Amino acid sequence: MWRLIHHRKIKDLGLQLLMLLALGTLLVYLTSNAIYNMGAAGITSGFDFLFDKSGYDISYSLIDYDPKTASHMDAWIVGVINTLAFAILAIVLTTIMSLMLAVMRLSSNWLVAKLSLFVVEYIRNVPILVHIFIWYSMSLLLPSVKAAFSLFDVIFLSNRGLMFPTIEWNSSVIETLAMVSIVLVLGGLIARIKQPKRYRLMGILALVAVMVVIAELSSVKGIVFVLPELKGFNFVGGMTLPPEFFTLLIAVSTYSAAHGSEVVRGSIMSVAKGQSEAALAMGAKPAVVMHKIVIPQALRSIVPPMTSVYINVLKAAALGSVIGFMDIMGTMGGSSLNITGQAIECMLIVMVTYTLLNLCLAFGMGHINRKVQFQER
Amino acid sequence: MSELVSVSPVEERAPFSVEKNLAYYFKTARRNLFNSPVDSVLTIILLVALAVCLPKAVDWLYFSAVFIGENRNACHPDAACWIPIINFVDYYIYGPYPIDERWRVDSAFALGVLAFPMLMSKKVPQKLLMAYVLLLPAVIWFLIKGGVGFTDISTTALGGVTLTYFLGIIAMCLSLPVAILLALGRKSRLPIIRWVCILYIELVRAVPVLTFLFMASLMLQLFLPGGVTVDVLFRILFVLIFVSAAYKAEIIRGAIQAVPVGQVEASYAMGCGYWKTMAYVVMPQALRNSVPALITNFIGLFKETTLVMILGLLELMGVVRATFENVEWVGMHTEGMLVVSFFFFIICFSIAQYGALLERRIKSTKH
Numbered sequence: 001m002w003r004l005i006h007h008r009k010i011k012d013l014g015l016q017l018l019m020l021l022a023l024g025t026l027l028v029y030l031t032s033n034a035i036y037n038m039g040a041a042g043i044t045s046g047f048d049f050l051f052d053k054s055g056y057d058i059s060y061s062l063i064d065y066d067p068k069t070a071s072h073m074d075a076w077i078v079g080v081i082n083t084l085a086f087a088i089l090a091i092v093l094t095t096i097m098s099l100m101l102a103v104m105r106l107s108s109n110w111l112v113a114k115l116s117l118f119v120v121e122y123i124r125n126v127p128i129l130v131h132i133f134i135w136y137s138m139s140l141l142l143p144s145v146k147a148a149f150s151l152f153d154v155i156f157l158s159n160r161g162l163m164f165p166t167i168e169w170n171s172s173v174i175e176t177l178a179m180v181s182i183v184l185v186l187g188g189l190i191a192r193i194k195q196p197k198r199y200r201l202m203g204i205l206a207l208v209a210v211m212v213v214i215a216e217l218s219s220v221k222g223i224v225f226v227l228p229e230l231k232g233f234n235f236v237g238g239m240t241l242p243p244e245f246f247t248l249l250i251a252v253s254t255y256s257a258a259h260g261s262e263v264v265r266g267s268i269m270s271v272a273k274g275q276s277e278a279a280l281a282m283g284a285k286p287a288v289v290m291h292k293i294v295i296p297q298a299l300r301s302i303v304p305p306m307t308s309v310y311i312n313v314l315k316a317a318a319l320g321s322v323i324g325f326m327d328i329m330g331t332m333g334g335s336s337l338n339i340t341g342q343a344i345e346c347m348l349i350v351m352v353t354y355t356l357l358n359l360c361l362a363f364g365m366g367h368i369n370r371k372v373q374f375q376e377r
Numbered sequence: 378m379s380e381l382v383s384v385s386p387v388e389e390r391a392p393f394s395v396e397k398n399l400a401y402y403f404k405t406a407r408r409n410l411f412n413s414p415v416d417s418v419l420t421i422i423l424l425v426a427l428a429v430c431l432p433k434a435v436d437w438l439y440f441s442a443v444f445i446g447e448n449r450n451a452c453h454p455d456a457a458c459w460i461p462i463i464n465f466v467d468y469y470i471y472g473p474y475p476i477d478e479r480w481r482v483d484s485a486f487a488l489g490v491l492a493f494p495m496l497m498s499k500k501v502p503q504k505l506l507m508a509y510v511l512l513l514p515a516v517i518w519f520l521i522k523g524g525v526g527f528t529d530i531s532t533t534a535l536g537g538v539t540l541t542y543f544l545g546i547i548a549m550c551l552s553l554p555v556a557i558l559l560a561l562g563r564k565s566r567l568p569i570i571r572w573v574c575i576l577y578i579e580l581v582r583a584v585p586v587l588t589f590l591f592m593a594s595l596m597l598q599l600f601l602p603g604g605v606t607v608d609v610l611f612r613i614l615f616v617l618i619f620v621s622a623a624y625k626a627e628i629i630r631g632a633i634q635a636v637p638v639g640q641v642e643a644s645y646a647m648g649c650g651y652w653k654t655m656a657y658v659v660m661p662q663a664l665r666n667s668v669p670a671l672i673t674n675f676i677g678l679f680k681e682t683t684l685v686m687i688l689g690l691l692e693l694m695g696v697v698r699a700t701f702e703n704v705e706w707v708g709m710h711t712e713g714m715l716v717v718s719f720f721f722f723i724i725c726f727s728i729a730q731y732g733a734l735l736e737r738r739i740k741s742t743k744h
Contacts, residue, residue, distance in 0.1 A: 033603075125680075359583075
């Protein structure tokens with residue numbers, strides 16, 4: 001009998017069963033407590049509340065959201081879209097700024113390198129919440145709508161937010177199809193010309209620009225740029241990014257860029273020095289060496305740690321709730337939870353949504369990672 | 378046939394030196410600042426920008442700024458107003474901690490600072506170091522919170538830097554053992570244990586800490602039997618420990634994987650069991666190698682303690698913001714936030730430099 005207990009397989013099985021039993025007991029205990037407490041407080045459980053009217057307003061939403069008719073489900077969708085819009089913009093900004101800071105840090109110009117070092121170290125070592133509050137208090141100093149900063153009267157910055165023009169599509173289906181097919185045919189022809197990739201890309205872009213101008217100038221007015229215009233006390237037309245949104249965007253992307261620049265710098269420095277020296281010795285220009293020799297090799301060690309920087313950006317959207325930007329955590333995990341009182345269901349939805357978004361991001365980055373890895377054969 | 382070869386002794390070479398005259402400095406400046414036309418333009422633009430901004434900033438921060446006064450009438454509109462910061466500095470450090478007991482907080486700070494030279498020194502015996510690190514959270518708990526002879530301080534009396542420090546150190550030290558168990562579980566050959574650990578680690582890492590903090594403040598009550606309440610400080614501490622453990626588990630797992638398999642095999646061949654192998658062979662090497670990454674993790678955790686402000690706990694950021702909600706000083710957030718950012722910069726930057734030093738030392742002792 002004693003020997004049987006000490007048999008490896010039996011021991012393993014026993015250990016695992018014991019762990020399952022312990023976890024199960026804990027879960028049953030917690031659930032029974034929750035059921036009892038919720039019954040005592042008169043809270044119903046289940047996910048039916050998703051279809052009830054939400055009744056609260058969301059300060060910023062990319063899709064139509066009317067607090068009088070919208071349900072909690074709509075609020076959740078608005079939260080997801082807000083999170084996604086924020087994350088995509090912030091990830092793009094983070095990438096650009098990390099590259100810039102890393103290149104500055106590695107510059108042969110002493111002043112530029114030291115400036116980048118100071119900026120990166122200061123931003124990196126200060127909590128993200130402090131960044132958000134500092135940028136938010138700066139956004140409160142922005143001028144009123146009447147005295148807004150403007151860039152060529154097209155983009156405006158005021159205490160109501162950042163206004164920029166939008167594109168309105170007025171063409172009918174046939175006109176759109178005609179335009180798209182012209183672009184596709186001519187673009188296909190340009191793509192086959194035996195010229196460097198750069199020129200071909202520029203050609204295609206020029207073609208699209210010409211088509212847009214034609215559509216704009218033609219009598220049909222196929223494409224219209226709607227400029228923000230000052231009317232009365234606010235801007236009309238165009239699109240508005242509210243101060244909360246771009247405050248959070250700037251705070252989170254500068255903070256992550258400081259972290260990302262260290263990743264990029266480390267990877268560029270880890271590329272063997274002989275590689276760039278050999279390329280220089282063969283007569284390549286420094287810019288070509290960076291572009292063709294150093295960056296492709298550095299990318300291999302940049303992508304995995306950069307994934308975790310991007311995931312942190314995605315999670316940082318939740319911090320918007322301190323300044324009034326509502327993402328999933330603000331809508332489903334904040335207002336909906338307070339109104340319905342169904343904390344378990346709301347938090348479950350929030351956690352599952354974040355996990356799914358994370359999985360998508362990790363999956364996409366994994367795909368990129370496989371692309372940039374060394375192809376052995 | 379032999380030839381006598383007489384070799385004159387080699388003369389010691391003079392150390393390499395460059396005459397540091399004006400021409401040398403001129404050359405260095407030219408190489409580092411004006412290497413190419415683009416470089417020169419950049420340097421000149423930056424120098425001009427610095428020449429314009431720096432005097433203004435220094436003037437705003439120091440020369441025109443007001444340091445001593447009673448109320449906001451003493452302040453200058455176009456300069457920093459440090460009066461509330463200076464008047465409330467005790468409150469920022471100790472929070473509402475009882476004044477007679479502040480020596481306890483001071484000694485807790487001193488004990489934490491002492492850990493750094495001890496980790497660095499090679500003369501301190503390993504066992505003493507282990508005992509120190511293991512006892513540190515307990516001692517700091519007793520000193521700041523109370524127990525074993527010290528009078529108990531109510532959790533609402535913890536605030537300011539004291540609370541930031543308390544949360545940071547306790548969460549760091551208590552999350553380590555949890556993280557080690559999670560890392561071992563993730564590397565376990567038993568499938569159920571492995572999958573439970575993987576699920577926990579990945580789920581916790583995917584969701585923002587803020588979500589868990591909100592859950593602790595809103596939901597934990599639901600899962601406890603009726604009538605039982607847990608203080609909000611302990612709930613938050615619990616969350617910080619268990620969330621941070623998931624991140625640390627990944628660091629420790631990486632370090633375990635870096636320990637050569639031969640080490641484990643040799644230990645098994647000598648007749649050691651799983652726990653003995655882990656405790657005496659794998660963990661000493663893995664933990665030693667993960668120290669730099671753990672220090673980076675600690676910096677992150679220390680910065681994350683500011684999040685508890687959202688739940689109404691008055692850590693450093695909370696007390697600073699609270700003073701500026703006072704009618705007298707309302708609307709002067711900028712100075713307060715600058716002080717908080719400077720505090721975190723000094724602490725986190727020093728710890729990061731210390732971590733880099735330790736990393737270099739670990740690398741140099743490896744070979």
